[in-house]
Amino acid sequence: MAPVASCTTGIERFLTLKAPHVEDFELVTEEGETPQQMLDKANVLVIGAGGLGCEILKDLVMSGFKNIHVIDMDTIDVSNLNRQFLFRKKDVGKPKAEVAAEFIRQRSPDVNITAHYKRIQDMPEEFYLSLSLIVCGLDSIEARRWINAFIYNLAERHGYEGFKPIIDGGTEGLRGNMRVILPKHNACFDCGLDMYPPKTTYPICTIANTPRLPEHCIEWASVLEWPRIFPDKKLDGDDVDHINWVVEQASQRAASFNISGITFSLAQGVVKNIIPAIASTNAIIAAACVNEAVKLITSCNKYLDNSMLYTGDAGVYFFAYPLFQSETCLVCGQKEGSMDALSTSTLEDLITALKEHSVFQLKAPSLTYGETSLYFQKPKMLEEQTRPNLSKSLNDLFDSGSTLTVTDPTLPTSLRVTVNFSDKAS
């Protein structure tokens, strides 16, 4: 008989009851593991300990996750306190990841939570390999692109051992979105990059000569005047003195053009590209993300395929849809392949082989290996500088088993080709 008496929480009940209507859900796997055990041993990384991150941490702990890492390189600002509920006024200035982790530890001492006051780029590969999945609550497109490309590659090289689903959440005002990214299985973050509009910018000539809006005057002060007056000092959007300087300059300019509407808040908004953020939207998106994490880890219900939009400006509107892989994606649109070559053959031989290869059929390949540009077909100067490599033998350029990045006019993005020296078994 099922041990129902012990079900004191909803999640326990879901993990211990039979559910024949749910495909793939098993009370014990072939390896003898129960869903509860999977949840207990899952190791989750939360990227970002801001508005979404605080919610994600709470949601993970309250769902029964026991092993959590949180990484954030930011410190706490007073304007975070309206929604980042693991922080108090006394914490302003301290690292977000550490304060958030400490709060969680106090609330739930049985949870094993580790804070990393670092950049995601600074964590070693073994760390990422030790994870079960990643929940992302970031507002930076650049950081999301980095982790996406990194994790995609991890799956590519390590197979299942490197398979780390990324559940990505984002919010803006009363709107939000969520993506369930299964590396090598569905659309990656870069496949949907078009959905994220670039930051609003204004024509520089308008800023310089024909301002119409208060924003134009603020950009004049921050983009043109600041670097001219303070060539050695970077404008800091969090420094009240800096913003006050911008406000003053912008106001004078606005007055001379009969433009009104310069305020401290607007100036800071333009300089820092501030996106309005509130607790409720973060709560919705973060919890939806962790809900997917529970389903992915335990298989207790179908996970989302693979994207969801939420808008709350007018009514409540959720929209779930599958985003498709893009052929021109710079991450998962890359083609993969390997080639055998003699270690003593030249780079030119390799290029010829790439052109004559029955599958690749390249026309004019350019090759790099890590930071090293091996050969560029164009432009002239790069071609001239890399031409001497053509006659070098491959073992002078890289080791057997190295992976080169190849671009070619026939490829939508690039080809990652691993070259094995046939005369030196690696």
Add this chain to the structure above:
Amino acid sequence: MRTDSDKAQLYDRQLRLWQKDGQAALEQARVVVFGSSTLASESLKNLVLPAPVGVGEFVVVDDAQISDGDIRTNFFVRPADLGLSRAQSIVDNLCEMNPDVHGSAIAKAPTEFVELIQKSGSESELLDSASLVVACAQPEAVVRALASRCWSANIPIIAVTNAGFIAEIRTAVYEHSIVESHASGRPDLRVMAPFTALRDYADSINLDALDSTDLAHVPLVVLLIKAIDKWAAANNTKASGLSLSQTKEIAALLRQMAPTPGEENFEEAASATNTSCTDYELPGEVKLILDDAAAKTVNAQTSNFWLLVNALRRYLESEYSQGMLPHSGAIPDMKADTLSYVNLQRIYKQKAEADKREFLCHLHDVLHDADLPTDHVSSEQVDAFCRNASKLRLVRTHPLDQDVREVPPMAEDLQGGGVLPHYALFRAADMFAVKHKRHPGIVDAKPNMDIDELCKQDAQELLTMAKELLSSWQIEEEVADELAAEFVRSGFMELHNVSAVAGGVVAQEAIKLITHQYVPHNGICIIDTANSIMASC
């Protein structure tokens, strides 16, 4: 106490969404919550964080005691409080987050509370002073009793409940008016029928006398007026009621007029012909509000919103308005030199001010008719109303206290959204609980029964009840066995994440209802995260 500038910093990210007015409304609100489970604490968390809710007031009514399960799934109870009042614990922990907030707990079962109101009216004051009532995971009898009371007092109520991976959020409000809807509308340029100052300004510019640089900085408003004039003269007709092909002719004309092909402001004007070369029309939502019975009579009890709408009706009937709403005074950014743009801005702003003065005359008439003093409506309210006249919204939901056997008022929408079975199962589950004194899938009634077997039986019974409901509504709709099984599987216990999603939505709707900004949903929202079906109607 926080100073204004402290507040500006602390609440910066949300002030960008609802400004000072919205913030003030939040700070004066009083929210009464029934239930203290995760749904309640997660909903309240999102209201307590952004603002002191109420002048010290949010109230949680519940008699539940903290269980071990609560400690593991409700973030806002303290592990040390095991066995104590759950309502008190979440109040204490929520208040700890934001020192500006005051909350209190009433250790009474919501069912008992509702009975008291119905019998003696002894607790009704708490309800009647609320700006919003939230019922979290309450039996339908409690929801209906609260909803009925709220409906007659025009207090919005949100009822939220869940079944594992599935949640339902229902809102009922007799009448909710919105001035600042933040709706995006097409720009109101009035180039088809320029008002005097705009006509004079356009006439003062002679395109033929401008060099190519100056031509490249003529704002699109002027270009459109010139092109429309030219087109009308060439066709010997008046520009009104233009067909799509005629609009395209004007666009082509603008491209011809450009000093160099593709000149940005001329291009901008050509693409604006779609939205600007049409006859003036009142937005559909505004028309509905003006045609509402409430817009036609006034007395001393009439709300400010309807007083203003009455005045708007009279304004629109006046010769002055020519059937057009007061102008908002705002124009979009457009390619132009500074001086032309600033001039245009001034022209539209002055138009808006003149419109407001005219509107005020009608408002004063209305107030006079209603036996109200002329300062009854504040000038800030009048400003906001005129500025947003084209964005007015009115929400009237269906009541929540109708008999479950009657056809649900939004049946068609629910069916269209694929969630009618969910709705039926939620109602059936309540009927099941009333009948068996336990939730479907919960074992306590038959302690010796195998849980899997019990779930199977309960799912069958629940399915039958849901089907009976559908047939009593005379709607043909299949209810999948799997869905009924999923409902029973949950035992109607809460999952933290689903409660947090639902709590987020509740808070979002609460904020919209309290601030009278943005547009709340129209009644029912179902979120099924087991099947990725989400619908709201």
Add this chain to the structure above:
Amino acid sequence: MRKIWDKKKTDVQAQKAQPPKESPAKIRLQKDLSELEISKDMEIIASPTNIMEFSVVYRPQEGYYSNGEFKFQVSVSHNYPHEPPKVHCVQTIFHPNIDTEGHICLNILREEWKPVLNIQSVLFGLRMLFEAPNPEDPLNKEAARLLIDNEPEFARTVSSSMRGRMIGLVQYDRVLVSHSNYY
């Protein structure tokens, strides 16, 4: 999660590939650069060890700026092509759309940037600026005014600025092409 991984029908097997040291941005830039179609009057100065920063040298063959040699510093971020490359004119020159600080008013470098654009588009945009300076949306107002009011005088001023003269209060850089480099 094993089942999720195994569901992929096509063979997803571990490649023995190495971790890429390059970001998606760099791969895209490699593609952009190695497929550039550039004419004789333009030159890319790049280092094989860091392609994210490079220079463009442009020697217009005709128009007001012929015989000049103009240098631009291009810097590509790791968020490329979501973000446009940053382009800066290294010299102080007299041009309606380039100010004396080297800021360039070119729509595709700011508000009109789209990820489908590439380095080729940027070079094309720069060429257009020198072939047909646009006095209608100026960055250097004096230059624009002069071009509109007195074109021959504008041409003379450009040519004297290119010799490194002082005009008004501004000392311009000598940018005349040195014939030894000319090809």
